[in-house]
Amino acid sequence: MSAPHTRVLVCCGSGGVGKTSLSAALAIKLARSGLRVAVLTIDPARRLADGLGVGALGNDAREVPLRALFGDDGGGRLDALMLDARSTFDNLVRRFAPDARAAQRVLDNRYYQFASTRLGGSHEYMAMERLLELVQSGAYDVVVLDTPPTRHALDFLRAPERMSGLMDQGVLKWLVMPAGVGGWRALEFGSEAVSSVLKALLGEGTVGEIAEFFDAFRGLGDGMRQRSLAVRALLRAPTTRFFLVSSPAAAARAEALFFLAVLREERMPFGGFLINRVAAAPPAFSRGEWSGRSPAEALALDAVDAQCAEQADLAAAHAKAVAALRAEGPAGAACWLVPEQSGELHELSALIALGAALPDAESVWGADGTGA
Numbered sequence: 166m167s168a169p170h171t172r173v174l175v176c177c178g179s180g181g182v183g184k185t186s187l188s189a190a191l192a193i194k195l196a197r198s199g200l201r202v203a204v205l206t207i208d209p210a211r212r213l214a215d216g217l218g219v220g221a222l223g224n225d226a227r228e229v230p231l232r233a234l235f236g237d238d239g240g241g242r243l244d245a246l247m248l249d250a251r252s253t254f255d256n257l258v259r260r261f262a263p264d265a266r267a268a269q270r271v272l273d274n275r276y277y278q279f280a281s282t283r284l285g286g287s288h289e290y291m292a293m294e295r296l297l298e299l300v301q302s303g304a305y306d307v308v309v310l311d312t313p314p315t316r317h318a319l320d321f322l323r324a325p326e327r328m329s330g331l332m333d334q335g336v337l338k339w340l341v342m343p344a345g346v347g348g349w350r351a352l353e354f355g356s357e358a359v360s361s362v363l364k365a366l367l368g369e370g371t372v373g374e375i376a377e378f379f380d381a382f383r384g385l386g387d388g389m390r391q392r393s394l395a396v397r398a399l400l401r402a403p404t405t406r407f408f409l410v411s412s413p414a415a416a417a418r419a420e421a422l423f424f425l426a427v428l429r430e431e432r433m434p435f436g437g438f439l440i441n442r443v444a445a446a447p448p449a450f451s452r453g454e455w456s457g458r459s460p461a462e463a464l465a466l467d468a469v470d471a472q473c474a475e476q477a478d479l480a481a482a483h484a485k486a487v488a489a490l491r492a493e494g495p496a497g498a499a500c501w502l503v504p505e506q507s508g509e510l511h512e513l514s515a516l517i518a519l520g521a522a523l524p525d526a527e528s529v530w531g532a533d534g535t536g537a
């Protein structure tokens with residue numbers, strides 16, 4: 166089972182709303198408040214990794230040099246990782262194979278090499294697996310998990326159930342499913358259709374290798390089923406929180422609400438909305454300061470006026486959008502507004518500014534940190 170003292174924060178939301186940026190900013194904030202934090206990102210922009218001072222991110226934890234970047238570490242520690250589905254899967258095979266030879270048989274199988282990275286669900290499942298590893302390592306107080314855009318994140322949340330369910334059936338049909346060729350439903354067309362898809366995809370010779378793969382893989386089933394059950398429990402633990410990231414845009418809000426319904430259905434704990442890229446009202450300024458200026462200055466003044474009016478309209482529209490989300494969301498739901506940043510987000514000043522608008526540990530889990 167998962168180590169109960171490691172708390173989990175998951176950032177979900179539609180594409181491009183800022184899940185990765187806010188995950189990083191949250192992780193920095195929590196680490197600088199004295200916690201040991203890991204942030205597991207999905208496809209972070211290269212510049213973000215650079216901004217964190219860790220060079221290239223990979224499957225192994227890299228320590229973010231908080232002291233060098235911020236002058237102090239607040240007594241905490243931050244590790245950053247990027248999900249590498251293939252390495253995670255390989256490690257899992259090594260862990261659960263009865264011996265090194267059996268592990269190698271799976272790893273050398275060409276179908277495995279294809280299935281472990283390219284088939285529907287494998288990335289999602291491996292993200293969950295990696296999350297569990299980080300939690301069980303006991304090295305962290307908090308693990309912050311970034312996710313792919315909503316639709317994939319759903320697969321992500323349901324991956325453990327799928328995996329354990331299919332293991333129970335004793336068949337890894339799951340892995341016979343090419344991603345994007347109709348998802349799970351392709352199975353309903355029967356094995357012949359699936360096999361012809363695979364033939365087209367992999368070439369005639371490979372189908373025999375698939376059978377061999379299933380044979381070799383079957384031995385791993387029990388261990389992997391146990392892991393699936395542990396992830397399932399972890400996602401519903403009282404110290405886990407799902408944050409729904411949205412922009413003020415209507416489509417992003419709708420997706421956040423849709424996701425909220427899924428969380429409820431799955432009995433996964435909702436932590437609140439993070440509404441990102443909210444426009445600030447323009448600073449007030451008075452024309453009086455400018456009276457008696459030249460015609461050129463008066464023109465410039467008009468331009469500034471127009472810009473301020475535009476900014477004020479945008480801020481008003483965003484305030485309306487925020488009010489709408491609050492009204493449609495559950496009564497009393499926590500809601501954090503994260504301002505639009507000018508300039509490059511990977512710069513530390515921007516990540517700190519984002520962090521200032523994000524929740525601290527106490528507002529997520531209460532003063533005793535239990536989330537009760």
Ligand SMILES: Nc1ncnc2c1ncn2[C@@H]1O[C@H](COP(=O)(O)OP(=O)(O)OP(=O)(O)O)[C@@H](O)[C@H]1O
Pocket residue numbers: 178179180181182183184185186187210312313314441442443503504505506507509510511519
């Ligand atoms: N508050 C903000 N102000 C300005 N720019 C922002 C803000 N938040 C995010 N961005 C920018 O928006 C873009 C998308 O952000 P990010 O990659 O974090 O989104 P994402 O939800 O992880 O995207 P994806 O769904 O593709 O994984 C980036 O260029 C980022 O710098």
Ligand SMILES: [Mg+2]
Pocket residue numbers: 184185186207208209311312
């Ligand atoms: Mg992202």
